[in-house]
Amino acid sequence: MISKLLQSAALAAAMVVAAPAVQAQELKIGYVNSERVLREANLAKAAQVKLEAEFGKREKDLRDLEAKLRGAADKLEKDAPTLAEAERNRRQRDIVEQDRDLQRKKREWQEDLNQRKNEELSAVVEKANRVIKQIFDNEKYDLILQDAIHFSARVDITKKVIDALNAQK
Known part of the structure; x- marks a missing residue:
């Protein structure tokens, strides 16, 4: 019984002696704001410009098609009182069909854009992760954390990561 008590006392004494050594060895922690990296890094900006060039024409075509369809709907509404019922029904069907086609094209455009955006951003994220490493x-x-809820400016290394990314060719 006494030997166990002595062992416990020796263990407690060793912990008391070791505690200052552990406290003297501070942790070095960093924080990276991923959203800011994806917004401010030249690589991310270049990816955005590339996507706009790649998808801008399709977007403009969709807007033009939408304006044309709106014009046709307005014209039908204005002409409806003077049109024969068969002609009015034919124009309504045409407009509904064109609208369905427009919505399908918009969905396809959005899916293609999202897929390409994910590809471009994943390349930027991969390079940023290498820089962080x-x-x-x-x-x-x-320890380096990404996307913490609360952090001190003292541990924020986001600018350092952005600068390192921008320095790469």
Whole structure:
């Protein structure tokens, strides 16, 4: 019984002696705001410009088609009182069919845009993660977090990550 008590006392004494050594060894923590990286890094901006160039014409064509359809609907509404019922029904069917076609084209455009956006952003995220890993290794961080709810400006390394990304060719 006494030997167990002595062992416990020795263990407690060892912990008391070791505690200051653990406290002296501070953790080095960093924080990266991913949203800001994807908004401000030149790579992300270039990806956005590329997407706008790739999908801008289709978007303009869809807007033009929508305006044309709106004009046809307005014309039908204005002409409806003077049109024969068969002609009015034919124009209504045409407008409904054109609207259905427009909605399908919009959905396809949005799906294509989302897919390409995901491809472009994943390339940026992959490069950003490599930069973060380099900073982690080179500056001897113990922990780097992304997208924390609360953080101190003291641990925010987002600008460092953006600068490193921008420096890459």
